[in-house]
Amino acid sequence: MQVSIPTISIIDALKEDAIFIDVRSPGEYEEFHIPNAISVPLFSNEERAQVGTTYKQIGQGKAIELGVQIFSKKLPEYYQTFKNIANNNKHKNIIVYCWRGGMRSGTVVSFLGTLKLPLIQLVGGIREFRKLVQAELEYFSTIEKQYIVLEGNTGTHKTDILEALQKENYPVLDLEGLAGHRGSTFGGIGLQPKSQKEFERDLVFRLRELQDSPYCIIEAESKRVGRIILPDFILKGKDAGVRIHIHSPIESRIKAICDTYQFENYHDEFIHAIEILKKRMKPNLYNQITESFNNRQYELFVKLILEEYYDPKYTFAADQYETPVRFVQIQGLEDGIEIVKTELNSIVKGMGLLTT
Structure with missing residues (x-):
């Protein structure tokens, strides 16, 4: 039956x-x-x-x-x-x-x-x-859109600025937020990283929301954000995009990272993540970094890993681009939001794009 x-x-x-x-x-x-x-x-x-x-x-x-x-x-x-x-x-x-x-x-x-x-x-x-x-991702890959890219060394409030802009209805594509990962070796600590399928699902929903905008704002990311692989059309858009390069004092960056990562709450997880970096560092630097972290000298740990490891890597990556770039100097998050908004509005107006 x-x-x-x-x-x-x-x-x-x-x-x-x-x-x-x-x-x-x-x-x-x-x-x-x-x-x-x-x-x-x-x-x-x-x-x-x-x-x-x-x-x-x-x-x-x-x-x-x-x-x-x-x-x-x-x-x-x-x-x-x-x-x-x-x-x-x-x-x-x-x-x-x-x-x-x-x-x-x-x-x-x-x-x-x-x-x-x-x-x-x-x-x-x-x-x-x-x-x-998957079909919608393929469709969105065919739509031409201008990308405006926030870049800058680790701790320059890029993600915080993007979040603030999105709350003000700027066309932000927060890739790290969609991935549930901050994009570094330590990026998944304290978060719930998403699977590739979840990321693509949520990306499609956000792309739908931004469909009528002639431009979108993203952070400069590599091909991988944690375990997530970004779609090629976003990477191509980033590579061809207009860049806003953020500079911030090292003291401000150290505070931003300490506030974000809450090292004391995830001490053991960070110890494990630091071990992963061992093969990428000179022995002397690795020993200094682990000693400062084990002694809970978190600000010293951040200063060392920024100046001796992440900053050189980021500078090398940024130097590979030949697209237009605007340099801005900020002191912290509050003035950073306003300064970046001013640059964004100038770029949008200069390129004849619709304003938000």
């Missing part, structure tokens, strides 16, 4: 004010999910691994039997969870998805549907959503 399962495409689903339910394992959900989707996993990470191993080693039949055995124990709680969601959202469609729109979401929708819960299965699962994200 064939069971009729109500379905919906990803295009139509995203047009609705619907509730999305992700029935994949917590690990799958964590790596990538539809924005605001609720995680109600059919299997735990360990259970999913067991079912997968059974499928590979014995076959589909035994894997289905194991899945049914695991799921049957959860039915009362699972039913109650979906019932509560349905009762609290009586005027919204509840759309259920798994990886490919196959057995997991189909089982949930068909079984709970017989218990009068109005669920809809997403055709193709989250894989169709992923295809949509």
Whole structure:
């Protein structure tokens, strides 16, 4: 007997004010999910691994039997969870998805549907959503846009200035914010770095918001931000962009970095990250850096690593560009925001771009 399962495409689903339910394992959900989707996993990470191993080693039949055995124990709680969601959202469609729109979401929708819960299965699962994200990235890669690039040595408030500009509705593309990473060896400490799929999902949503702007403002980044690889069209836009190079006193930079990274709260994590840099430094410098950090002389640690390691690397990278550059001198964040805004408005006006 064939069971009729109500379905919906990803295009139509995203047009609705619907509730999305992700029935994949917590690990799958964590790596990538539809924005605001609720995680109600059919299997735990360990259970999913067991079912997968059974499928590979014995076959589909035994894997289905194991899945049914695991799921049957959860039915009362699972039913109650979906019932509560349905009762609290009586005027919204509840759309259920798994990886490919196959057995997991189909089982949930068909079984709970017989218990009068109005669920809809997403055709193709989250894989169709992923295809949509990739297609939109390809589309945005074809749109010509002027890039204005904030650059400067580490600690010159570039990220803070970008965040302030975005709050004032400047067309900022905050790549580090979208990646959940500050872009250095220490960049993920204290944050929750995103997967490549999550980054591309959130990037597409931000590009949609900036679609009508003839320019966007980014920070000078390398090809990688943590484990994230930036799209080629953004890198090309950066390389051809107009640059604003920020200078700031070393004292201001040291304070900015200490405030941002909160070394005392993540001391052990930083010790591990510093060890990664050992092979890239001269032994004497490495010993000075580790000694100052272990002694919790954080300002000295920052001064050493800036002047002897990061600044030379950044200067070398900046010297490779031949695009127009404007140099600005700031004392701290507050005056930095105003000074950069003045330069931005001058660039936008001079290039005949629309103002925000």
